Amino acid sequence: MKTVGIAGLGLIGGSIARDLAREGTRVLGHDADPHTLRAALDTGAIVGSLGSDLAAVAEVDWLVVAVPVDRAASVLRAARPFLDHATLVTDVGSTKRSIVDAAVEIGIGARFVGSHPFTGSHNAGWNAAREGLFAGARVFLCPTAETDLAALGEAHALWTLCGAITEITTAAVHDRDLAWSSHLPQFMSSALALALTDAHIAYGDTGPAARDMLRLAASDTTLWTAIGLDNADNVTAALHRVEQLLSEIRTAIHTGDADRVAALLRTARSYHPDSGRTDLPA
Amino acid sequence: MKTVGIAGLGLIGGSIARDLAREGTRVLGHDADPHTLRAALDTGAIVGSLGSDLAAVAEVDWLVVAVPVDRAASVLRAARPFLDHATLVTDVGSTKRSIVDAAVEIGIGARFVGSHPFTGSHNAGWNAAREGLFAGARVFLCPTAETDLAALGEAHALWTLCGAITEITTAAVHDRDLAWSSHLPQFMSSALALALTDAHIAYGDTGPAARDMLRLAASDTTLWTAIGLDNADNVTAALHRVEQLLSEIRTAIHTGDADRVAALLRTARSYHPDSGRTDLPA
Numbered sequence: 001m002k003t004v005g006i007a008g009l010g011l012i013g014g015s016i017a018r019d020l021a022r023e024g025t026r027v028l029g030h031d032a033d034p035h036t037l038r039a040a041l042d043t044g045a046i047v048g049s050l051g052s053d054l055a056a057v058a059e060v061d062w063l064v065v066a067v068p069v070d071r072a073a074s075v076l077r078a079a080r081p082f083l084d085h086a087t088l089v090t091d092v093g094s095t096k097r098s099i100v101d102a103a104v105e106i107g108i109g110a111r112f113v114g115s116h117p118f119t120g121s122h123n124a125g126w127n128a129a130r131e132g133l134f135a136g137a138r139v140f141l142c143p144t145a146e147t148d149l150a151a152l153g154e155a156h157a158l159w160t161l162c163g164a165i166t167e168i169t170t171a172a173v174h175d176r177d178l179a180w181s182s183h184l185p186q187f188m189s190s191a192l193a194l195a196l197t198d199a200h201i202a203y204g205d206t207g208p209a210a211r212d213m214l215r216l217a218a219s220d221t222t223l224w225t226a227i228g229l230d231n232a233d234n235v236t237a238a239l240h241r242v243e244q245l246l247s248e249i250r251t252a253i254h255t256g257d258a259d260r261v262a263a264l265l266r267t268a269r270s271y272h273p274d275s276g277r278t279d280l281p282a
Numbered sequence: 283m284k285t286v287g288i289a290g291l292g293l294i295g296g297s298i299a300r301d302l303a304r305e306g307t308r309v310l311g312h313d314a315d316p317h318t319l320r321a322a323l324d325t326g327a328i329v330g331s332l333g334s335d336l337a338a339v340a341e342v343d344w345l346v347v348a349v350p351v352d353r354a355a356s357v358l359r360a361a362r363p364f365l366d367h368a369t370l371v372t373d374v375g376s377t378k379r380s381i382v383d384a385a386v387e388i389g390i391g392a393r394f395v396g397s398h399p400f401t402g403s404h405n406a407g408w409n410a411a412r413e414g415l416f417a418g419a420r421v422f423l424c425p426t427a428e429t430d431l432a433a434l435g436e437a438h439a440l441w442t443l444c445g446a447i448t449e450i451t452t453a454a455v456h457d458r459d460l461a462w463s464s465h466l467p468q469f470m471s472s473a474l475a476l477a478l479t480d481a482h483i484a485y486g487d488t489g490p491a492a493r494d495m496l497r498l499a500a501s502d503t504t505l506w507t508a509i510g511l512d513n514a515d516n517v518t519a520a521l522h523r524v525e526q527l528l529s530e531i532r533t534a535i536h537t538g539d540a541d542r543v544a545a546l547l548r549t550a551r552s553y554h555p556d557s558g559r560t561d562l563p564a
Contacts, residue, residue, distance in 0.1 A: 118489050138489075180481040181488045185495040188470060190550035191527040197553050198523060199462040206463045207400050207420075212494045213467040218554040221547035228535045228543055239532040241480060243525050245473040250521040253510045261510055265503035268472035271479050272500040 001026055004158075005050050005060035005086075007075050008032075009040045012092045012117060013066025014129025017045040019162040022131055028056050036126040045129075057082035062090070062158060064115075069093035070226035073102035080106050088154040090115045094178065094223075095230040096142040096171035109146035113155035114171060116140040116178070117164060124220035135163035142171040179234030186224055187239060189216035283308055286440075287332050287342035287368075289357050290314075291322045294374045294399060295348025296411025299327040301444040304413055310338050318408040327411075339364035344372070344440060346397075351375035352508035355384035362388050370436040372397045376460065376505075377512040378424040378453035391428035395437035396453060398422040398460070399446060406502040417445035424453040461516030468506055469521060471498035 004020055006013045009031040017027050021044055029046035031037045040046045050056045057063055057079045063086050065075050072091050076099070083089065089112045091099050096114040103112035118138045139159045143152055156166050169177075192213055196206065206214065228235050245264075252260035286302055288295045291313040299309050303326055311328035313319045322328045332338045339345055339361045345368050347357050354373050358381070365371065371394045373381050378396040385394035400420045421441045425434055438448050451459075474495055478488065488496065510517050527546075534542035 177483060177487065180478055180483045181492050184477065185474060185492040187528070187531050188474060188495065190547050191524050191531060192467060192470060193550035193553035194527045194546065195466065195520065195524045196462055197549065198527075199520070201459060201462045203553060203555055205459065209498050210463050210467040212497055213470065214554060215494055216491050217547075217550045219551070221544055221551050224547055225540055225544040228531075229538055229540055232535050232538065236532050236536045238477065238481070239528050239535075242473050242477045243528050243532070245476045245480075246470070246521050246525050246528075249469050249473060249510075250518050250525070253514050253521075254518045256511055256514065258507055258511055262503055262507040264476065265472050265499075265506055267479065268475035268499045269501070269503055271475040271485060272496060273485055 002061040003028065003059055005029070005057050005063045006046070006066055007050060007054065007057075007063070007079065008066035009036050009046070009126050009129070010066065011124050011126075011128045011133070012119075013064065014040065014045065014126045015131070015133035016064055016066065016092075016162060018043075018129060018131040019134065021045045021047075023161050025161070028060060030054065031126070033126075039126055054079045055082055058085055060086050062086060062088040062154060064158070065089070065091040065099075068223050068226045069095050069098070069230045072099050076102055076108075077106055080108070083108060083111075087111060088113065088151050088158065090155055090158065092117055093230075094182065094227045096140070096174045098230050100142055100144050100171040104144050104146060109144040110148045111151045112144050113147055113151055114140075114142035114144075114174075115155060115159065116142070116174065117159070118182070124223065132163065134159065137164045139164040139166045140174050141166050141168045142174050143168065175231050176234050179231055179238045183227060183231060183235050184238040184242060186216050186219060187228065187235070188242065189214060190224075193217035284343040285310065285341055287311070287339050287345045288328070288348055289332060289336065289339075289345070289361065290348035291318050291328070291408050291411070292348065293406050293408075293410045293415070294401075295346065296322065296327065296408045297413070297415035298346060298348065298374075298444060300325075300411060300413040301416065303327045303329075305443050307443070310342060312336065313408070315408075321408055336361045337364055340367055342368050344368060344370040344436060346440070347371070347373040347381075350505050350508045351377050351380070351512045354381050358384055358390075359388055362390070365390060365393075369393060370395065370433050370440065372437055372440065374399055375512075376464065376509045378422070378456045380512050382424055382426050382453040386426050386428060391426040392430045393433045394426050395429055395433055396422075396424035396426075396456075397437060397441065398424070398456065399441070399444075400464075406505065414445065416441065419446045421446040421448045422456050423448050423450045424456050425450070457513050458516050461513055461520045465509060465513060465517045466520040466524060468498050468501065469510065469517070470524065471496060472506075475499035 003026045006029045020027050027046045028048045028050050030050035100114050159166050285308045288311045302309050309328045310330045310332050312332035382396050
């Protein structure tokens with residue numbers, strides 16, 4: 001039976017622990033919050049602690065670092081002295097270049113595979129963790145330049161135990177694509193909430209359409225600050241582009257250019273699989 | 283028994299017709315699309331046509347103009363010769379200043395009340411119309427400077443028959459507030475779809491979070507072009523402000539100012555009623 005260590009028992013780490021425990025895996029865990037550690041032990045999601053020094057990492061076959069992206073590299077470094085036994089080390093962050101670089105730098109590149117479960121919840125923390133969170137979810141796997149095939153297979157096996165579907169990509173492609181498909185919508189939702197705050201529009205005066213657009217703004221602010229900064233080059237490019245596009249729409253509206261507004265909205269609509277033949281000629 | 287005329291049998295007009303027919307009201311209708319008119323007659327939502335010249339408006343007690351905002355004033359003008367009998371004339375558009383002004387201009391200000399049912403569907407057309415669309419929905423009522431209390435009471439009665447809850451406001455306040463709470467999210471969703479198109483991110487590669495943000499971009503492009511242009515001053519102000527806020531977030535990320543990014547995200551998060559005590563200190 002494999003022993004798996006999970007450093008960080010928040011939404012993602014806690015849910016992995018619950019899934020692996022269900023599958024009969026021996027799970028050791030750690031969390032900076034002692035109440036979370038206690039709760040994870042009480043529920044049986046973990047059977048023991050990794051120790052605040054992470055010394056029990058020496059016992060694990062697989063180590064999952066499940067802390068925010070700005071702390072993952074330092075947890076990896078703290079675990080490094082105890083990593084002789086483990087055959088797989090992975091993480092769960094929404095950005096992948098920095099952690100992949102850190103793994104190579106500390107000499108575990110062959111055994112490291114970056115993971116990013118694409119689950120899209122705006123909840124956070126142990127209390128939001130649940131069995132089955134990853135059922136059917138996509139998980140991006142980002143090997144280092146040195147990752148051996150055995151480690152990649154084990155990362156696949158780990159996520160398969162959680163019911164997820166893995167996709168292999170590079171950290172560079174991952175971080176670029178996610179800046180648009182995930183990080184950009186997140187910061188746009190926050191910008192909308194800021195704008196409505198400025199304009200003194202109460203949340204209760206928004207409709208269902210605006211509320212869909214505002215849901216992400218309720219996400220964990222610490223996590224997303226770290227993601228934005230860690231993926232700054234890609235995120236700022238995406239934000240800059242959307243500012244330009246908003247400005248294009250605004251200019252077309254300001255000048256009363258109905259054809260231009262309609263053309264922009266039609267192009268936007270055609271992005272959506274619900275569009276197409278039902279669109280009206282305008 | 284009252285006779286109600288509905289000019290335009292799309293999502294909103296068609297749903298009003300279905301609700302009023304259910305309540306036993308005699309409904310006459312018109313739609314530029316003969317197939318829609320035929321379908322509305324076949325389902326019994328309307329019992330007769332208003333005529334393409336709108337001559338049967340002479341028979342109605344209440345007239346509802348339910349066409350896109352860029353066509354509502356001209357329908358009102360076309361109906362004007364037949365409006366001696368009606369005691370209430372209303373519309374359903376998402377902008378209210380221009381139609382209220384038009385009603386006064388053609389001399390029906392005392393009997394006119396602008397209506398805006400705040401239902402927030404991205405579907406459109408007769409096929410999307412259904413009984414109960416307005417159940418529990420808010421409907422903004424915008425009187426003219428001349429509207430008499432009887433007409434305002436009848437507008438309230440009309441929407442109560444449809445199960446809606448009315449709120450009285452002015453056209454100016456309505457158009458300003460809706461620019462932020464409804465029109466801005468709509469154009470932001472379109473801008474996100476345009477950005478993802480530019481960046482060659484397939485819809486299938488977006489997660490549930492982005493899809494919430496993209497739903498509005500699938501809305502009817504003709505309707506939204508008209509709304510944007512009709513409310514241009516307010517909409518451009520809202521777009522400009524959100525461009526500034528996105529730029530603020532981008533600059534804070536670009537300069538690595540974690541405190542500033544976190545502060546912006548926290549302010550955004552505090553807009554949301556799900557936030558508050560569970561927010562983490564960052």
